[in-house]
Amino acid sequence: MMRRRAWITFCLAALCFGFLPALIRSEYFLNLFLMFFLYVTVAQSWNLLGGFTGQISLGHSAFFGTGALITRLIWTAGVPIVPALIAGSLSSVVLALLVGVPCLRMRSAYFPIGTLALAMIAQITVANLFPLPGSLSRGYLTGYSMLSRYYLALLVAMLTVAVVYWIVRSRTGLALVGIRDDEAAAEAMGVRTFKHKVFALMVSSWLVGLGGGIFAYHQVSYYYSAPFELSWSFLPTLTTFIGGLGTIAGPILGAACFLGLSEIFAISLGEVHLVVFAFTFILVVLFVPGGLMSISTKIRSLTARIARRATRV
Amino acid sequence: MGQTLVYGVLNGALYGIIALGIALVFGVMRYLNLAQGSLIILGAYGILFLFHLGVDPFASMPLIAFLLFLLGGALFWASFSRLIALSEAGRIKNSLLISFGLMLLIDNLATLLWTGDERSITPAYSGLTFGIAGLRFPLIGCVGVLSALVIIVALHLFLARTYFGKSIMAVSQDHEAASLMGVNVNLTCLVSFAISVGLASIPSALIGLKSFSPTVGIQWFNKGVIVVMLSGIGNINGVFPAGLFLGIMEAISVYFFGAPYREVTGLVVFVLVMVLFPKGLFKRQEL
Amino acid sequence: MMLRVEHVDVRYGDLQVLWDVDLEVRQGEIVALVGSNGAGKSTLIRTIAGLVKPSGGTIHYGDALLNDKPPHTIAASGISMVPEGRRLFPKMTVLQNLEMGAFLRKARPQKETTLDWVYEIFPILRKRSHQPAGLLSGGEQQMLAIGRALMGRNDFLLLDELSLGLSPLLVKQIFDVLVTINKAGITLFIVEQNVPMTLKIANRAYILETGRIVGEGVARELMESEHVKAAYLGMA
Ligand SMILES: Nc1ncnc2c1ncn2[C@@H]1O[C@H](COP(=O)(O)OP(=O)(O)OP(=O)(O)O)[C@@H](O)[C@H]1O
Ligand SMILES: [Mg+2]
Numbered sequence: 001m002m003r004r005r006a007w008i009t010f011c012l013a014a015l016c017f018g019f020l021p022a023l024i025r026s027e028y029f030l031n032l033f034l035m036f037f038l039y040v041t042v043a044q045s046w047n048l049l050g051g052f053t054g055q056i057s058l059g060h061s062a063f064f065g066t067g068a069l070i071t072r073l074i075w076t077a078g079v080p081i082v083p084a085l086i087a088g089s090l091s092s093v094v095l096a097l098l099v100g101v102p103c104l105r106m107r108s109a110y111f112p113i114g115t116l117a118l119a120m121i122a123q124i125t126v127a128n129l130f131p132l133p134g135s136l137s138r139g140y141l142t143g144y145s146m147l148s149r150y151y152l153a154l155l156v157a158m159l160t161v162a163v164v165y166w167i168v169r170s171r172t173g174l175a176l177v178g179i180r181d182d183e184a185a186a187e188a189m190g191v192r193t194f195k196h197k198v199f200a201l202m203v204s205s206w207l208v209g210l211g212g213g214i215f216a217y218h219q220v221s222y223y224y225s226a227p228f229e230l231s232w233s234f235l236p237t238l239t240t241f242i243g244g245l246g247t248i249a250g251p252i253l254g255a256a257c258f259l260g261l262s263e264i265f266a267i268s269l270g271e272v273h274l275v276v277f278a279f280t281f282i283l284v285v286l287f288v289p290g291g292l293m294s295i296s297t298k299i300r301s302l303t304a305r306i307a308r309r310a311t312r313v
Numbered sequence: 314m315g316q317t318l319v320y321g322v323l324n325g326a327l328y329g330i331i332a333l334g335i336a337l338v339f340g341v342m343r344y345l346n347l348a349q350g351s352l353i354i355l356g357a358y359g360i361l362f363l364f365h366l367g368v369d370p371f372a373s374m375p376l377i378a379f380l381l382f383l384l385g386g387a388l389f390w391a392s393f394s395r396l397i398a399l400s401e402a403g404r405i406k407n408s409l410l411i412s413f414g415l416m417l418l419i420d421n422l423a424t425l426l427w428t429g430d431e432r433s434i435t436p437a438y439s440g441l442t443f444g445i446a447g448l449r450f451p452l453i454g455c456v457g458v459l460s461a462l463v464i465i466v467a468l469h470l471f472l473a474r475t476y477f478g479k480s481i482m483a484v485s486q487d488h489e490a491a492s493l494m495g496v497n498v499n500l501t502c503l504v505s506f507a508i509s510v511g512l513a514s515i516p517s518a519l520i521g522l523k524s525f526s527p528t529v530g531i532q533w534f535n536k537g538v539i540v541v542m543l544s545g546i547g548n549i550n551g552v553f554p555a556g557l558f559l560g561i562m563e564a565i566s567v568y569f570f571g572a573p574y575r576e577v578t579g580l581v582v583f584v585l586v587m588v589l590f591p592k593g594l595f596k597r598q599e600l
Numbered sequence: 601m602m603l604r605v606e607h608v609d610v611r612y613g614d615l616q617v618l619w620d621v622d623l624e625v626r627q628g629e630i631v632a633l634v635g636s637n638g639a640g641k642s643t644l645i646r647t648i649a650g651l652v653k654p655s656g657g658t659i660h661y662g663d664a665l666l667n668d669k670p671p672h673t674i675a676a677s678g679i680s681m682v683p684e685g686r687r688l689f690p691k692m693t694v695l696q697n698l699e700m701g702a703f704l705r706k707a708r709p710q711k712e713t714t715l716d717w718v719y720e721i722f723p724i725l726r727k728r729s730h731q732p733a734g735l736l737s738g739g740e741q742q743m744l745a746i747g748r749a750l751m752g753r754n755d756f757l758l759l760d761e762l763s764l765g766l767s768p769l770l771v772k773q774i775f776d777v778l779v780t781i782n783k784a785g786i787t788l789f790i791v792e793q794n795v796p797m798t799l800k801i802a803n804r805a806y807i808l809e810t811g812r813i814v815g816e817g818v819a820r821e822l823m824e825s826e827h828v829k830a831a832y833l834g835m836a
Contacts, residue, residue: 103587105588106587109405109406109409113345113538234413274421277417278414281413282415476708486691486692489651489683490687490688492671493649494704495705
């Protein structure tokens with residue numbers, strides 16, 4: 001039942017977004033939706049680790065950036081984008097294995113600052129190694145098609161949502177949630193917690209690496225360190241918490257709100273949307289641990305109750 | 314090399330003072346205040362503002378300290394106080410999240426108010442140096458070392474000698490037992506948090522005299538947290554030597570790998586220590 | 601009447617642990633609360649001290665209603681507690697622990713005389729005064745925990761499982777001390793698993809089973825009751 005509804009929603013969304021470019025030609029809107037797909041990818045992959053497994057990472061910018069960097073280097077060297085994207089995302093997994101896994105060995109309360117330190121190391125190192133911005137050469141620019149970027153980003157976002165949904169509904173997902181809710185208890189029940197955390201980290205870094213690849217494919221010119229900026233770590237944390245930690249719809253909702261708000265305020269003032277989001281984030285952590293999703297469920301149950309009472313009368 | 318070491322020591326003292334505020338709240342409440350760096354930068358803007366009105370940065374420091382103290386108390390009252398009842402891991406995690414939001418809030422408000430430009434406070438004496446035994450000592454850096462020493466001794470005496478200081482120590486060791494002794498745990502936590510934010514005013518002045526912009530707070534927080542970890546969580550007396558250690562390590566790395574990787578040194582040490590001693594260095598120690 | 605607990609319910613989240621508990625302690629008495637593991641003894645004593653909030657009922661100390669008071673206010677109004685597991689400040693020395701005991705404003709001026717008194721009761725503490733509390737032996741820690749509570753100069757003392765993990769000889773010594781303290785005018789409310797020993801020094805006792813008071817009476821009479829004999833004194 002639940003599964004079928006999810007299927008229908010998923011297919012409907014694919015159809016709508018798939019035919020959208022036929023209706024809307026505006027480059028601006030295609031860009032906006034591409035950013036939406038990118039944010040969903042980053043937030044949902046973060047959600048697998050942070051929301052479902054309870055390991056809050058502030059280091060996803062390192063995996064995002066690595067995906068972007070390697071994809072870009074391979075792609076601009078002449079390899080087609082899809083193999084480049086795969087290689088880039090796999091290099092994110094390698095980085096996660098090399099440096100992220102040791103962080104999982106720390107007490108989970110310290111995981112956020114450990115990963116934050118990693119992200120900072122990655123950013124500084126890349127900024128030092130590649131001090132100049134990377135621009136696409138003439139040959140790439142003439143062949144630049146917004147539509148192919150749009151569809152690839154859509155594909156990656158749908159893949160991310162599907163993978164996370166599928167994992168969360170599997171036995172592995174149960175174990176992950178068990179680790180989040182009570183690691184010691186999960187361990188006692190025979191869940192091999194460390195192995196599961198590594199698995200979540202690997203999948204999460206793979207998906208966010210794909211997102212980084214999309215960034216590299218989409219941007220014409222940027223500093224190589226730009227996708228390593230800490231904001232790529234902060235963004236999924238903010239949006240997922242606000243949307244609803246540990247739900248599939250939460251990060252999507254959060255990403256939409258974030259993008260909407262930043263577009264509204266972009267016209268007038270620069271950073272207002274971040275101020276609003278940071279403040280909302282604090283309120284959510286303090287008072288609404290379930291984020292917007294829990295508010296919507298609350299409202300739904302409230303209206304249901306009112307409706308029931310109304311019919312009774 | 315000698316000159317590099319001098320700078321290492323001077324920077325290290327600054328790291329020590331930054332770490333002091335972080336160590337205090339972590340030791341007492343197991344709160345990790347990610348926003349400490351941003352609060353330092355906020356203080357620096359305050360000092361800059363007063364400097365434009367003609368007030369010397371070191372003269373305005375006490376006022377800024379007081380204002381930050383009040384701000385810290387208000388922040389605690391409005392948000393962090395709600396975490397006291399949680400388990401230790403819950404307190405670390407949730408305080409980290411709240412202060413993460415706070416950091417973004419302060420950084421972006423600061424960008425709105427003062428733009429993202431780099432600022433610095435430049436009184437007449439800001440570039441002064443003096444030489445001893447062939448080495449150059451910047452005046453402001455030396456003031457930093459002195460103030461670090463004074464503040465650490467003062468804090469130590471406050472914690473060891475006054476009833477209020479003792480109650481802070483008691484809360485840090487067993488808050489429930491402390492409450493049975495008649496200690497008002499909420500008030501003690503509020504005041505320690507406010508003190509730790511007030512302590513940010515010293516690095517505010519010292520960093521303000523170098524240069525700052527709205528988003529560099531996190532980098533200074535990182536220096537502080539590395540020092541806290543090196544000194545052993547909650548070990549206030551170890552903060553100054555640990556700060557010096559980090560400063561000197563950085564200086565040596567600059568000597569060998571060049572300036573761009575200075576920031577990386579501390580972070581690498583940090584990650585290594587965390588990975589090699591996942592429980593060890595974070596183990597409960599004094600205070 | 602010094603302490604009056606009426607119709608107290610306590611729950612941890614959804615789990616109710618105490619049901620409709622009534623008891624009272626008069627000035628100068630030694631009152632015992634006995635019951636098996638998990639009966640809710642610690643919960644009751646922690647509720648009186650303010651560490652746990654009751655979900656129903658009232659707790660009065662003298663005329664003051666304690667229900668919603670925080671633990672530090674309850675300590676200031678005259679109730680001290682020796683918690684289960686001692687809960688010393690492990691990194692402070694013995695002396696510093698005792699000084700923390702005298703944190704209450706009314707206890708501060710008399711700190712030195714109280715300290716002499718505590719040292720007189722537990723001479724070993726004087727010898728260990730500069731040793732960190734975490735390094736003391738179990739028995740010494742228990743003495744320090746009692747000494748620390750006495751430093752507060754309160755008239756009412758709650759004691760939770762003093763005998764836990766101590767040798768019989770030491771238990772006897774500590775119970776003797778309790779009698780001494782009581783003679784000095786301090787009212788005692790004792791939670792214990794060592795029922796025979798407790799009933800010997802107590803005036804009255806309550807029996808708590810799975811969260812309910814199932815019996816009460818004069819201690820000496822309870823010792824004769826068949827239920828107590830069977831359940832707590834190991835006599836069938
Ligand atoms: N903080 C808590 N949260 C949830 N349940 C608790 C908590 N503390 C105690 N309990 C439960 O309440 C019940 C009573 O516990 P309590 O510690 O009061 O028993 P007790 O009589 O002191 O036992 P013992 O003789 O073993 O010390 C137990 O079932 C225990 O599991
Ligand atoms: Mg007990």
